[in-house]
Amino acid sequence: MALNVTIHRILRHRRFLNSANSTLHLTNTRCFSHAPSPSPSQSSKANDKDPHSGSSSLKDNELAKFAAISDTWWDSEGPFKPLHLMNPTRLAFIRSTLCRHFKRDPYSTRPFERLKIVDVGCGGGILSEPLARLGATVTGVDAVEKNIKIARLHADLDPTTSTIEYCCTTAEKLVEEGRTFDAVMALEVIEHVANPEEFCKSLAALTNPDGATVVSTINRSMRAYATAIVAAEYILHWLPKGTHQWSSFLTPEELAMILHRAGINVEEMAGFVYNPLTGRWLLSDDISVNFIAFATKSQNAI
Amino acid sequence: MNRLVKKSVSNFFAFKIPTKSLCTGVVKVPGSNVAEILNENEKKENTTSNSIQQYDIAIVGGGLVGMALASFLASMPMTKQLSVAIIDSNPALSGSMSIKKEDPPDPRVSTVTPATISFMKDAGAWKYVEQNRHAYFDKMQVWDYTGLGYARYNARDVNKDFLGCVAENKVLHSALLSCIQDSDFKRTIYPLRLNSMTLNRSSMSVVEENMSSRESSSAQGQCARLQLSDGNSIYAKLVVGADGGKSRVRELAGFKTTGWNYSQNAIICTVEHPSENRCAWQRFLPTGPIALLPIGDKFSNIVWTMSPTESNQRKSIAEEEFLKDVNSALDYGYGPHPTSSLSGTQDLFSWFQMDTTVSANESFEVPPKITKLVSERMVFPLSLRHANSYASKRVVLIGDAAHTVHPLAGQGVNLGFGDAYSLSRVIAEGIALGTDIGEVNLLKKYEAERKPANISMMAILESFQKAYSVDFGPFNILRAAAFHGANYIPPLKRTIISYASGEQNFPVFL
Numbered sequence: 001m002a003l004n005v006t007i008h009r010i011l012r013h014r015r016f017l018n019s020a021n022s023t024l025h026l027t028n029t030r031c032f033s034h035a036p037s038p039s040p041s042q043s044s045k046a047n048d049k050d051p052h053s054g055s056s057s058l059k060d061n062e063l064a065k066f067a068a069i070s071d072t073w074w075d076s077e078g079p080f081k082p083l084h085l086m087n088p089t090r091l092a093f094i095r096s097t098l099c100r101h102f103k104r105d106p107y108s109t110r111p112f113e114r115l116k117i118v119d120v121g122c123g124g125g126i127l128s129e130p131l132a133r134l135g136a137t138v139t140g141v142d143a144v145e146k147n148i149k150i151a152r153l154h155a156d157l158d159p160t161t162s163t164i165e166y167c168c169t170t171a172e173k174l175v176e177e178g179r180t181f182d183a184v185m186a187l188e189v190i191e192h193v194a195n196p197e198e199f200c201k202s203l204a205a206l207t208n209p210d211g212a213t214v215v216s217t218i219n220r221s222m223r224a225y226a227t228a229i230v231a232a233e234y235i236l237h238w239l240p241k242g243t244h245q246w247s248s249f250l251t252p253e254e255l256a257m258i259l260h261r262a263g264i265n266v267e268e269m270a271g272f273v274y275n276p277l278t279g280r281w282l283l284s285d286d287i288s289v290n291f292i293a294f295a296t297k298s299q300n301a302i
Numbered sequence: 303m304n305r306l307v308k309k310s311v312s313n314f315f316a317f318k319i320p321t322k323s324l325c326t327g328v329v330k331v332p333g334s335n336v337a338e339i340l341n342e343n344e345k346k347e348n349t350t351s352n353s354i355q356q357y358d359i360a361i362v363g364g365g366l367v368g369m370a371l372a373s374f375l376a377s378m379p380m381t382k383q384l385s386v387a388i389i390d391s392n393p394a395l396s397g398s399m400s401i402k403k404e405d406p407p408d409p410r411v412s413t414v415t416p417a418t419i420s421f422m423k424d425a426g427a428w429k430y431v432e433q434n435r436h437a438y439f440d441k442m443q444v445w446d447y448t449g450l451g452y453a454r455y456n457a458r459d460v461n462k463d464f465l466g467c468v469a470e471n472k473v474l475h476s477a478l479l480s481c482i483q484d485s486d487f488k489r490t491i492y493p494l495r496l497n498s499m500t501l502n503r504s505s506m507s508v509v510e511e512n513m514s515s516r517e518s519s520s521a522q523g524q525c526a527r528l529q530l531s532d533g534n535s536i537y538a539k540l541v542v543g544a545d546g547g548k549s550r551v552r553e554l555a556g557f558k559t560t561g562w563n564y565s566q567n568a569i570i571c572t573v574e575h576p577s578e579n580r581c582a583w584q585r586f587l588p589t590g591p592i593a594l595l596p597i598g599d600k601f602s603n604i605v606w607t608m609s610p611t612e613s614n615q616r617k618s619i620a621e622e623e624f625l626k627d628v629n630s631a632l633d634y635g636y637g638p639h640p641t642s643s644l645s646g647t648q649d650l651f652s653w654f655q656m657d658t659t660v661s662a663n664e665s666f667e668v669p670p671k672i673t674k675l676v677s678e679r680m681v682f683p684l685s686l687r688h689a690n691s692y693a694s695k696r697v698v699l700i701g702d703a704a705h706t707v708h709p710l711a712g713q714g715v716n717l718g719f720g721d722a723y724s725l726s727r728v729i730a731e732g733i734a735l736g737t738d739i740g741e742v743n744l745l746k747k748y749e750a751e752r753k754p755a756n757i758s759m760m761a762i763l764e765s766f767q768k769a770y771s772v773d774f775g776p777f778n779i780l781r782a783a784a785f786h787g788a789n790y791i792p793p794l795k796r797t798i799i800s801y802a803s804g805e806q807n808f809p810v811f812l
Contacts, residue, residue: 076743084743091735107379109733130736157524158738278750 070146073124089281097294110135118181121189125151139165171202187216204262210299216292220249266295357387360538363545364390367701367718369478374726376487377425386489406676409570413712417804418719430477435598438464446586449638451785456661495531526696540740549703561687567613572677575670583669586770693745755807
């Protein structure tokens with residue numbers, strides 16, 4: 001219990017570690033209004049698992065927490081079960097939007113042939129592997145070394161997925177390396193990031209002109225508090241307590257705005273709805289809890 | 303003969319008994335460039351060159367349901383690029399056996415429902431069935447020995463042309479085989495039996511340990527490994543158990559089953575009668591139902607359920623005696639004919655006058671007199687069995703391997719075809735979303751779709767079987783009332799017909 005409380009506090013504080021002024025801690029640092037955001041000393045995509053932000057003790061706690069369950073990434077009955085169940089629904093959305101955007105045959109078995117896709121925050125590769133099976137050239141990045149190791153081992157078990165390139169790095173570093181992709185995926189990552197605006201700028205920089213960016217996250221609504229935090233973490237124990245911070249959720253409008261500021265235009269949004277009777281997730285228009293956004297970078301953008 | 307009976311016992315369902323002879327030899331087919339059959343030498347070369355064949359799907363059991371799955375997969379654009387291995391030691395799969403039209407009908411037949419016919423039409427296999435002997439029937443009459451009631455069903459009640467079609471199992475099987483051979487589906491037939499199976503169920507930590515001691519089979523780490531009876535192995539991402547009621551796959555994968563043996567055997571044979579028959583007849587006798595199904599020309603198929611002692615006796619008596627027994631069972635034996643109540647009881651239901659069914663106006667008919675026995679009599683024990691779950695990681699069960707039912711409604715193989723259809727759609731959906739087809743969450747979707755439908759059908763058949771095994775006055779009247787209800791209440795009759803035709807998955811009376 002004590003550990004949970006500690007982690008909770010650490011997670012809350014992580015976001016404000018970069019702010020030079022401690023008084024800003026009290027105001028809403030995630031202001032997406034015209035006021036300038038507090039400039040952090042480093043603009044890295046500070047993932048919870050980012051080894052650079054924070055003291056070494058913090059890093060150990062964070063990494064230990066995720067490393068402890070990283071073995072279970074591919075156990076479809078384990079702690080990542082909700083993600084495994086949601087995965088086909090996310091892929092259905094990705095498949096239909098990307099096929100339409102890149103003008104691919106929706107009835108083909110490998111519609112993403114020759115498309116370069118990056119999975120930011122890939123974890124154990126739950127999204128990367130199906131994308132590779134659909135024909136894409138996939139690069140998976142995650143800041144937690146153990147996740148990359150697990151992902152690499154699992155991908156090597158199947159010849160179709162062994163072509164995935166996994167790197168233990170961050171989106172910012174990829175931008176520095178000058179890499180670009182036809183499609184950038186950041187699913188269930190942005191709610192764990194210290195500075196979403198900078199993160200979106202990195203995502204934009206990684207996307208080719210006329211490329212696609214897909215971001216999914218949880219809405220900052222009362223319903224999401226009730227379902228994704230109270231129900232999922234405390235009642236049903238689907239997620240470890242403290243996985244999500246309600247204050248770090250983004251509303252669809254906020255996400256669209258910061259993506260727009262980064263030069264990416266949201267074209268389509270959909271929600272994921274869980275049906276407790278069938279135990280399955282469905283795509284729907286209801287974006288009040290989990291939602292996914294498909295955006296494109298205009299052709300003229302740099 | 304005993305061997306045949308023993309092996310066939312495991313595959314008995316509906317009115318069908320597929321051929322599964324114990325052939326472990328390798329069958330070579332000259333000039334067959336479509337079905338690739340590996341001979342022992344080739345296989346030995348494969349293992350010495352250290353490349354064990356890997357397939358996407360291994361279908362263990364190439365009977366009606368296994369081949370149906372293969373042909374459904376071959377006909378869909380999402381799945382036709384999959385590589386499939388079919389493991390069955392039946393020589394009929396080599397395609398070298400052809401059906402001679404002059405032969406009398408085989409006693410092993412199945413009744414296929416309109417739903418199954420539409421699945422086969424979608425896959426492009428039905429046209430081959432129509433090239434051989436088959437019999438559509440549009441009328442059905444069900445009654446019992448008490449003579450208190452009867453029910454007649456007509457396809458016109460539901461505005462259809464036929465209630466079902468009866469075809470020999472070998473006709474259905476070769477139609478499915480031809481359908482697969484038509485397409486350029488990548489399938490390999492292994493004329494062998496399955497010895498054992500290793501499923502990689504290890505967690506990631508175990509995989510890590512094994513990494514260091516891995517040999518060359520790194521890419522097969524995620525697959526199931528099947529050891530065949532000639533000592534060789536193949537790898538497959540998904541193993542489908544379509545190997546019948548005594549399924550080896552079910553045993554090896556550790557699926558538990560529930561069920562019991564009925565203390566009944568069924569005798570099947572083909573008979574001849576002077577005029578053509580387009581009606582399916584079923585009479586419930588105290589010891590079990592006798593059914594007469596048209597099979598084409600002037601032939602019909604008899605399925606007679608009775609106690610084991612009676613069945614052994616009836617099997618061995620002379621042909622004339624047997625035919626006398628059959629005619630008596632269909633006619634005046636055990637009890638009177640039901641009176642066709644065109645007046646009387648129909649007044650009770652006169653408020654349905656506007657909505658009567660065609661068959662409500664038909665009077666009771668006596669089935670045709672049987673004049674000749676044209677095949678041998680075969681006897682099979684009957685049982686009910688249901689696997690507690692149909693899917694686990696990398697393994698899934700379809701057809702009789704998942705469920706065995708009483709033949710009294712001709713549903714057994716149709717449930718199996720429904721399974722094959724549903725599984726093929728689930729696999730296609732999985733491929734469309736890049737899923738690993740052996741993943742248990744995907745296979746559970748198939749189970750969630752088919753299990754309730756199969757269980758409700760089994761419950762209904764079981765209740766029929768129990769209801770007709772009791773000979774008790776008041777109970778007989780209840781049954782007669784049920785007959786009258788089914789015959790004269792049009793919405794109920796229509797629901798019954800569409801449920802039995804497979805158009806509805808659940809018998810919801812609406």
